Amino acid sequence: MIPYNKPFIIGKELEYIRQAVESGKISGDGKFSKLCQSLLEKRFGYGKVLLTSSCTDALEMCGILLNISEDDEVIMPSFTFVSTANAFILRGAKIVFADIRPDTLNIDESKIEALITPKTKALVIVHYAGVSCNMEKISAITEKHSIALVEDAALAIDSYYKGKALGSFGQLSTLSFHETKNIIAGEGGALIINDPQYFERAEIIREKGTNRAKLFRGEINKYEWVDIGSSYLPSEIIAAFLYAQLENMDTVIKKRISLWNLYFQKLKPLQELSVITLPILSEGSTMNGQLFYLLCNNEKDRNNLLDFLNQQKIKAVFHYLPLHLSPFYINKHDGRSLPVTESTSGRLIRLPLFYEMKDDEQNYIISKIFDFFNINH
Incomplete structure (x- = not known):
């Protein structure tokens, strides 16, 4: 795994x-x-x-x-x-x-x-x-x-x-x-x-x-x-x-940014085919390689992709569940819908990303995402 x-x-x-x-x-x-x-x-x-x-x-x-x-x-x-x-x-x-x-x-x-x-x-x-x-x-x-x-x-x-x-x-x-x-x-x-x-x-x-x-x-x-x-x-x-x-902060973050960039570049064809959405940097902002996520088009695709990756021995995760809909706070919330939060929460996947990740591990993850969407890599 x-x-x-x-x-x-x-x-x-x-x-x-x-x-x-x-x-x-x-x-x-x-x-x-x-x-x-x-x-x-x-x-x-x-x-x-x-x-x-x-x-x-x-x-x-x-x-x-x-x-x-x-x-x-x-x-x-x-x-x-x-x-x-x-x-x-x-x-x-x-x-x-x-x-x-x-x-x-x-x-x-x-x-x-x-x-x-x-x-x-x-x-x-x-x-x-x-x-x-x-x-x-x-x-x-x-x-x-x-x-x-x-x-x-x-x-x-x-x-x-x-x-x-x-x-x-x-x-x-x-x-x-x-x-x-x-x-x-x-x-x-x-x-x-x-x-x-x-x-x-x-x-x-x-x-x-x-x-x-x-x-x-x-x-x-x-x-x-x-x-x-x-x-x-x-x-x-x-x-x-x-x-x-x-x-050793510089070394760690340089490596994580490199991993992040590889995910982004190699998964870009899937975004161009409109099957996923990749992260966006805001104007004036840098990126530290903390995490790499992608957004599926709907919650069903997200859940199926998570299940598929797990079957391929890849531990991908999702988060966050909207706090305004949580059991503790839903009755305290003022009732407003937060549509972007709710949509995002149901479609987001975080991919493995850690300092000691090997090239073959990352390439395997990328190839399996392409396999899931039945697109040649």
Whole structure:
């Protein structure tokens, strides 16, 4: 079976884990956490980076930092992973789901303003497949209406919009280092804080609501419980593994982009025959090779293709199920149809793409897709 994803070691992951253990400290915020944070800040121009146990944790911290509470409304796409919404549901917010664009599958910026009310506290955007939303128009909307902008950049490390790194536009942003992402640590994430007003409180929330970070820096002689918070720090084991991955980011992403490009070029004849639709890059956006998807013409074709690929020992997958139609939220949703989201969800397939993928594996997958459509390759 060709897996959808495969974790990998590329550098000094095991050596750095050994160093962390031998240092006598493997709880959070040690040497490797600080190295990861510094590398991300310097490379991408982020204001401040704090490693977290997951991107989900980072999103939950966003909800706390923005003082999201009952009666607040948060706008976001329905076409996203449940963590994007859960983080704000946990604060009592009402989620107002927006439809997506049919080309990039990102939030449709032309639909946002109609959803803004006096109760709107934040707009959360998702850069699907590492391809940027229209940041010029989105930033203008949030500034005009004085609402917070949060970037869920879980899929978007080392992707850019007009030369500026994704994750650097929002007041708050998040990254994921889950094993399915470009740069991995098993689990793991990061909170990016671009608005200095949130720097100090973010540290406190991440340390269970205490000012312990100040104690470790020698700024106070004892730490106290000063705010709400939780334990959002990853261990030094995770950070050590992650630092080795970050050191090799250019190599990893170059390889993934190469794999992405090969899929695109070799499957293009099927798009020209109108049996599938391939990904589209938005104007001004780069692509980081995070994932490769295709859209079938209808849900029946999609399901049959998935079954066929599985029979050929190829693990392809689909996602996302629309959050506004989920069992948990369907009765809380305002009843609007989100036609692009609903259509896309039923037609999308994600193909295997991982760092150690071999040429013959990828060519086999491509040939089987042609076989399914009974088209000579």
